[in-house]
Amino acid sequence: MRVLGVDPGLTRLGLGVVDSGSPTRPQLVAVGVVRTPADESVDVRLGRIAEAFDQWIDEHRPDVVAIERVFARSDVSTIIGTAQASGLTMGLAARRGLPVAMHTPSEVKAAITGSGRADKRQMTHMVTRILRLDAPPKPADAADALGLAITHLWRGAVAGASTPGKEKDVLARRARTTAGTGLTPAQQQWARAMRAARA
Amino acid sequence: MRVLGVDPGLTRLGLGVVDSGSPTRPQLVAVGVVRTPADESVDVRLGRIAEAFDQWIDEHRPDVVAIERVFARSDVSTIIGTAQASGLTMGLAARRGLPVAMHTPSEVKAAITGSGRADKRQMTHMVTRILRLDAPPKPADAADALGLAITHLWRGAVAGASTPGKEKDVLARRARTTAGTGLTPAQQQWARAMRAARA
Incomplete structure (x- = not known):
């Protein structure tokens, strides 16, 4: 199974693709961040994200897309942009017939590090280790997208689908x-x- | 000029197309609402909205898309879904090279009725009158989308683009x-x- 993890955001949208391989050996396929300039209008930035997201799906052909769940309680200054970017990627994935799963940030932290309150450094450290990488994944802010993809592999397996x-x-x-x-x-x-x- | 007005929402997304005609005579082209069932998953609902929105653009070929601006202060219970639907339509429009304009609900109310605090009944009444319709537009909850399109025609003209x-x-x-x-x-x-x- 191949999972595309999406850490949604307007300024930075993280993307990470992971293959299941054997249970203990999830495999890194690709990782990246779509950045859009803050001085562009929101619609143009979302248009760029739509383009990039569809290119990733075309290139990597995931079986499922795992997206971070956005909460109304999140940071108010960024919540609208985050919700817009998540809605865009959810709609684009669903329209292509791909199943979409949502995981909360604390579910991802708990699955990857064992603690729902892990910080960014711990997350990066554990993602590097789980994927047996020689160095932390770059760009650094894409570690969450990889964490989402790995979490989905593990939770999906535990759910015994x-x-x-x-x-x-x-x-x-x-x-x-x-x-x-x-x-x-x-x-x-x-x-x-x-x-x-x-x- | 032809404007597609969008009143974003996950349960109901209003769409209204208006042609400029002469200044005093904006012309109704089409009006409708995309409804998605609350018991479906959000990604599937957004996928349906993406399909319908692109069909409207294909069919009516607007020159510009006017979307209601979402605020972080809006109703918390619906804000995420509304932001997701708005982000999806903004991204889809921008990706097709269409200019996207945002107007706040009070800007629309003020332009259409003369008061930023007008209620739904007043809005429907004035939209019916401005477009010289024999009866209020149906479905009723699409009047806001038409109001957005008319507002954009008027404000765009005043801005002297x-x-x-x-x-x-x-x-x-x-x-x-x-x-x-x-x-x-x-x-x-x-x-x-x-x-x-x-x-």
């Missing part, structure tokens, strides 16, 4: 009984893989 | 001296036309 409903229930009940974790054996395997990747 | 900068300065200074209104003769003519249309 490919396990039929009834079997999943049985497995889940058995797992709760035997292990007390509420996870199926497959999920426990994934959880171990995630911990190993973070270790 | 086609007058070269230096000449505009001279005209403006002369107008201020002779008439004390700060308007050029052409602008005064437009202002009279606007008042006549509202009368």
Whole structure:
């Protein structure tokens, strides 16, 4: 599975593509940031983002797009621009028939670092490590987009999307009984893989 | 000149197309609302809006798109969806090379009814009158989109976009001296036309 992670913003929109590979070995495919100049009008900046986003989809052909969820409680000075950029990328992806998943910043931080309150430095450090890169991904402000893509791979796997409903229930009940974790054996395997990747 | 007015929203997105005709006679071309079901995921709803918006542009070939400006102070429960829908339509229009203008709700109300605090009933009444329709435009919640388009025609004319900068300065200074209104003769003519249309 190939995931395109999107960290939406008007001034900087982060993009990161990750392949699933084996559970412990998500693979970096591409990373980048679309920057638009603050002295241009918002519509022109959004037009540039639309162009760049569609080019990334054409080039990397993701199976799913994972976008950071925007909250009404976010920073008021940037919330409109962030929501506009997220809405644009969501609409463009959906229109091309791509599934879109949303993850909150704290979900991403928790999945990648183990703490929902991790700072930017920790995130970059862990993304570098999980993807086994020789140096932190550049541009630095695209680490969040990669974090989103990795989080989606991991959460998607844990959610057991490919396990039929009834079997999943049985497995889940058995797992709760035997292990007390509420996870199926497959999920426990994934959880171990995630911990190993973070270790 | 043909203007496509957009009243952005996730549940209802209003669209209205108006031709300039003569100053006092803006002409209705088309009006409609794109509705998306609240039980669908936001990305799918935005994908539907993208489809519909591009179809309107293909069909009506506007020269400019006028979109309601979204504020961070707006209703918090709907602000994210509204900003997402506005960002999507702005980006799609800009990408097709169309100029995009933004007008605030109070600018539209003031232009159409003479009061920045007019209610929905007054707006619908005046839009019906200005466009010389036999009955209020349907669907009713698209009156704001038509109001945006008409406002853009009027304000664009008053701004004197086609007058070269230096000449505009001279005209403006002369107008201020002779008439004390700060308007050029052409602008005064437009202002009279606007008042006549509202009368």
